[in-house]
Amino acid sequence: MKAVLDHIGIAVRDLPAALAFYRDALGLVVEEPEEVASQRVRAHFIPVGESTLELLEATASDSAIAKYIDKRGPGLHHITLRVDDIRAALEQLKARGVRLIDEQPRPGAEAALVAFVHPSSAHGVLVELKQASSGAPPAKAVRSTAQRNIRYQIGDLELTSLCDGFFGLDGGSMFGVVPRVLWSPKAPPDDKNRISLATRPLLVRGVRTMLIDAGIGDKNDDKFNDMYAVERARHLDHALAEAGVSPEDIDLVLATHLHWDHVGGFTMREGNGRIRPRFPRARYVVRRGEWEAATHTHERNRASYHAQDFVPLADAGVLELVDADQTIMPGVRVQRTGGHTADHHIVWLQSGGKRAVYAADPLPTTAHLPDPWILGFDLYPVDSLAAKKTFKRDAGGETLIFLPHDPVGAAGYLADENGRPTFQLAQ
Ligand SMILES: [Zn+2]
Numbered sequence: 001m002k003a004v005l006d007h008i009g010i011a012v013r014d015l016p017a018a019l020a021f022y023r024d025a026l027g028l029v030v031e032e033p034e035e036v037a038s039q040r041v042r043a044h045f046i047p048v049g050e051s052t053l054e055l056l057e058a059t060a061s062d063s064a065i066a067k068y069i070d071k072r073g074p075g076l077h078h079i080t081l082r083v084d085d086i087r088a089a090l091e092q093l094k095a096r097g098v099r100l101i102d103e104q105p106r107p108g109a110e111a112a113l114v115a116f117v118h119p120s121s122a123h124g125v126l127v128e129l130k131q132a133s134s135g136a137p138p139a140k141a142v143r144s145t146a147q148r149n150i151r152y153q154i155g156d157l158e159l160t161s162l163c164d165g166f167f168g169l170d171g172g173s174m175f176g177v178v179p180r181v182l183w184s185p186k187a188p189p190d191d192k193n194r195i196s197l198a199t200r201p202l203l204v205r206g207v208r209t210m211l212i213d214a215g216i217g218d219k220n221d222d223k224f225n226d227m228y229a230v231e232r233a234r235h236l237d238h239a240l241a242e243a244g245v246s247p248e249d250i251d252l253v254l255a256t257h258l259h260w261d262h263v264g265g266f267t268m269r270e271g272n273g274r275i276r277p278r279f280p281r282a283r284y285v286v287r288r289g290e291w292e293a294a295t296h297t298h299e300r301n302r303a304s305y306h307a308q309d310f311v312p313l314a315d316a317g318v319l320e321l322v323d324a325d326q327t328i329m330p331g332v333r334v335q336r337t338g339g340h341t342a343d344h345h346i347v348w349l350q351s352g353g354k355r356a357v358y359a360a361d362p363l364p365t366t367a368h369l370p371d372p373w374i375l376g377f378d379l380y381p382v383d384s385l386a387a388k389k390t391f392k393r394d395a396g397g398e399t400l401i402f403l404p405h406d407p408v409g410a411a412g413y414l415a416d417e418n419g420r421p422t423f424q425l426a427q
């Protein structure tokens with residue numbers, strides 16, 4: 001049986017004292033608590049790498065945690081091991097005479113299946129087995145891992161993957177002609193059929209400091225944020241600050257295309273309502289054809305463009321239009337793909353014999369790896385297909401590929417598993 005440590009549950013009697021240790025003394029990040037009403041418990045999540053500590057605080061005297069503390073005092077309550085097949089795991093344990101609290105798995109949080117092993121069989125430790133629902137939207141704790149900055153070095157270029165939060169788009173729109181029965185196991189939709197997506201701009205530090213795309217930004221109203229399930233508790237400003245970069249440090253901002261989920265962060269609204277460029281010293285680089293399309297929309301592409309994200313750049317005189325594939329700064333080159341929009345381009349990053357690519361919307365998530373899994377949003381899907389084949393040929397092997405929207409990981413490599421193309425996320 002293969003098992004991964006999912007989390008450790010710690011029963012806590014005095015929460016402020018526990019926070020004084022875990023948060024203040026150890027300096028760990030404690031996330032917003034979650035109330036589990038059925039268990040009469042409040043859980044405080046502390047991400048620690050791939051696993052999580054869960055401080056469990058009873059909210060009623062008849063809560064199982066309260067009873068546990070009365071009997072045994074505060075401390076380690078349970079450990080949770082994540083397994084691939086919980087039924088097979090339970091069979092295996094049963095066959096070896098292990099005492100189980102749950103002979104059959106039962107539904108747990110986040111659509112997972114869980115079952116407890118009796119402490120008498122586990123040397124005094126309450127062990128929970130968990131089978132995560134396949135490809136479920138990242139749980140809260142996993143999300144905090146999914147949105148952390150990750151730094152990569154490509155020769156002289158330092159690449160830092162940032163996150164501007166999450167949003168949701170209709171699953172059908174995200175997979176075009178692919179039926180829901182095929183895509184839903186890989187990208188489980190919510191009750192409004194939306195799948196969870198991240199927005200991941202890329203910070204490039206070389207001879208100059210560049211930002212590729214800038215996320216959704218904060219100019220949208222509540223109705224919009226509700227419709228698209230926008231969640232930006234941690235957003236681009238946090239990610240940049242963590243990377244040690246202030247808005248004034250950005251020299252260049254490069255757009256793959258001008259859709260709102262990529263360039264919403266290009267501008268900001270001032271107190272007086274005026275909208276201005278968010279990065280005061282930056283030149284903003286946009287492909288001319290994309291600019292033309294975004295400023296002359298039609299019924300089919302209008303919803304994808306918000307003029308307030310980019311028109312103020314022209315007004316402020318910081319816009320730089322490029323006409324063809326070219327080097328934007330040493331080691332950074334744009335290449336037109338078309339397909340998604342006529343002038344969508346991707347960004348190749350090359351230095352010291354190493355290579356990376358910001359794939360943008362032709363490869364938004366790992367689920368979009370198969371050639372025909374093309375966005376319904378694409379204006380020229382047959383061009384997308386050809387561009388994707390070319391891309392996969394060019395980006396094979398050692399090329400580090402950045403995905404703009406994957407809800408779990410930021411980057412990885414194309415790989416081959418018994419003749420089937422796969423994507424391996426890089427940590
Ligand atoms: Zn797009």
Ligand SMILES: [Zn+2]
Nearest residue numbers: 259261262361
């Ligand atoms: Zn996009």
